[in-house]
Amino acid sequence: MKRKSKGLGVQFFNSMTYAHSGKPFEKLAVYVFIFVVFCILGATFLVNNPISFSVDDAYITIANSELILRGGPDLFGNYLPTGVTSPIHLFLETMLSSVFGGVNGAYIAAVSMAVIYSAGLWKMFSVCFKNKALALCGGIIGLVSGGTWMQLMNGLETGMAMAAVTWSIFLLFKQRYTLLSILCAALPFIRPELVFLTFFVSVFCMWDLRYRRYDQLRFLFVLCFVGCAIALAVYFVTGSVVPLTAEAKTAFFARPSDGFLDRVAVAFSLVFRSPIAMVLAGSVFLIYSRIGIPYLALFFSIIFAAALELPDALYHNWFRYLYILLPIGLFGWGLLFSRFMFIRSVVYVATFLSACMFIVSGWRDYKEALSLNLSQRDVAEWISKNAEYNGRILIHDAGYVPWYLQFVSSRTDLYAVDVVGLKTPSSIAINKEFIKSTNGADRWKAVNRIACKGSVNYLIDLDVPFWADISLDLRDAGWRLDHLFGGPGGYNIYRTSSDMCSK
Numbered sequence: 305m306k307r308k309s310k311g312l313g314v315q316f317f318n319s320m321t322y323a324h325s326g327k328p329f330e331k332l333a334v335y336v337f338i339f340v341v342f343c344i345l346g347a348t349f350l351v352n353n354p355i356s357f358s359v360d361d362a363y364i365t366i367a368n369s370e371l372i373l374r375g376g377p378d379l380f381g382n383y384l385p386t387g388v389t390s391p392i393h394l395f396l397e398t399m400l401s402s403v404f405g406g407v408n409g410a411y412i413a414a415v416s417m418a419v420i421y422s423a424g425l426w427k428m429f430s431v432c433f434k435n436k437a438l439a440l441c442g443g444i445i446g447l448v449s450g451g452t453w454m455q456l457m458n459g460l461e462t463g464m465a466m467a468a469v470t471w472s473i474f475l476l477f478k479q480r481y482t483l484l485s486i487l488c489a490a491l492p493f494i495r496p497e498l499v500f501l502t503f504f505v506s507v508f509c510m511w512d513l514r515y516r517r518y519d520q521l522r523f524l525f526v527l528c529f530v531g532c533a534i535a536l537a538v539y540f541v542t543g544s545v546v547p548l549t550a551e552a553k554t555a556f557f558a559r560p561s562d563g564f565l566d567r568v569a570v571a572f573s574l575v576f577r578s579p580i581a582m583v584l585a586g587s588v589f590l591i592y593s594r595i596g597i598p599y600l601a602l603f604f605s606i607i608f609a610a611a612l613e614l615p616d617a618l619y620h621n622w623f624r625y626l627y628i629l630l631p632i633g634l635f636g637w638g639l640l641f642s643r644f645m646f647i648r649s650v651v652y653v654a655t656f657l658s659a660c661m662f663i664v665s666g667w668r669d670y671k672e673a674l675s676l677n678l679s680q681r682d683v684a685e686w687i688s689k690n691a692e693y694n695g696r697i698l699i700h701d702a703g704y705v706p707w708y709l710q711f712v713s714s715r716t717d718l719y720a721v722d723v724v725g726l727k728t729p730s731s732i733a734i735n736k737e738f739i740k741s742t743n744g745a746d747r748w749k750a751v752n753r754i755a756c757k758g759s760v761n762y763l764i765d766l767d768v769p770f771w772a773d774i775s776l777d778l779r780d781a782g783w784r785l786d787h788l789f790g791g792p793g794g795y796n797i798y799r800t801s802s803d804m805c806s807k
């Protein structure tokens with residue numbers, strides 16, 4: 305019996321689905337992906353001028369790199385970098401800043417990490433699943449889904465962490481144990497919570513190498529040697545191996561505490577509400593491969609760790625802490641689609657919808673986020689021109705304004721006090737005493753104590769829910785606040801004074 309020939313549509317689908325090396329489509333897929341990456345980068349260069357970042361904390365890192373290069377103290381009185389979450393990211397920015405300048409160095413670091421992350425996506429999909437169509441679609445989704453591009457270009461270590469997780473998947477799949485051990489040693493110094501991934505991947509590798517004792521010992525030796533070397537460098541530069549940023553934030557942002565299960569529910573609800581919820585849902589399919597086990601463990605470890613301390617943190621800065629899990633979700637979806645070939649057409653639909661959403665909303669959100677720190681320029685300029693000599697400023701956004709005052713306008717006579725504690729470590733103990741111990745009920749006492757201790761005579765706050773409460777807290781504590789300036793982005797400057805601090 306003569307076999308019926310397949311239609312053109314089916315033939316095209318099969319050519320996309322079962323692409324093998326050497327076929328023209330493979331080269332085309334590579335070129336298309338490179339074209340997409342460079343188109344987004346080109347558009348970024350056009351709209352991000354002058355250079356800005358979506359998160360104020362980016363300027364904490366920029367100021368820290370300037371502090372390393374120029375020496376201290378900074379406006380907070382620190383001689384060593386403070387508020388450092390990612391020492392490796394700080395080292396990279398410092399090297400680039402020594403050549404290109406602070407802001408340009410941070411921008412080049414962000415672009416470089418975006419490119420390395422993109423290359424990691426291509427490797428993860430094209431090598432692990434041996435399918436260039438899946439690699440092209442997965443790579444595009446990994447760049448444009450939700451607020452991914454905004455997070456890659458936020459000036460912080462988010463892009464570096466995403467790239468590290470992506471490349472760890474590839475290295476584990478290819479059994480490149482030496483390179484993987486080096487990466488595992490660096491992971492906790494890229495993002496603190498990635499210490500979970502270091503542990504899970506190391507245990508996995510020890511089991512995988514259980515019949516190869518020499519390779520086991522080499523993996524452990526490289527892991528420990530590189531880890532100790534990085535730790536010593538971090539201690540030499542910052543004076544501490546363990547970052548204080550998480551401790552500062554959990555103390556300041558503490559709120560009325562629910563039971564642990566309720567906090568877990570809050571954490572998972574934030575995952576479902578995030579712009580990348582559909583991508584993160586792919587994590588459940590990690591069970592289809594034993595390689596997925598360490599990453600599934602990482603997913604739950606981060607969620608439960610957040611629930612244990614501060615589940616609301618998952619929402620901060622446009623859900624940025626969830627984006628290091630994005631490569632894990634993508635890998636899970638890749639496992640599903642490589643296992644069940646007949647549903648791969650869903651990938652093409654998802655890619656098309658992701659691209660449309662990026663054009664309609666993702667790119668708009670990125671451009672709007674860029675204006676956040678630019679809106680602080682007027683505030684910083686006003687302080688620079690009008691603040692009295694040796695003025696002392698209470699702030700909650702400790703990035704842009706102090707950086708501008710010290711390294712742009714050279715108002716080094718001014719002194720800043722960070723109420724959160726990222727740049728003023730002494731605030732952490734006060735916030736623990738009055739905020740964390742009361743689950744936020746006595747926040748006004750902490751703000752008052754920090755302001756009195758710093759003898760502040762200016763306040764800069766943002767007129768949005770929560771942050772606007774700082775001015776109310778000072779008034780409740782008996783402070784007099786005179787409004788001096790209102791910036792276009794909602795930032796306000798107050799003259800502050802109190803007769804209660806000496807009592």
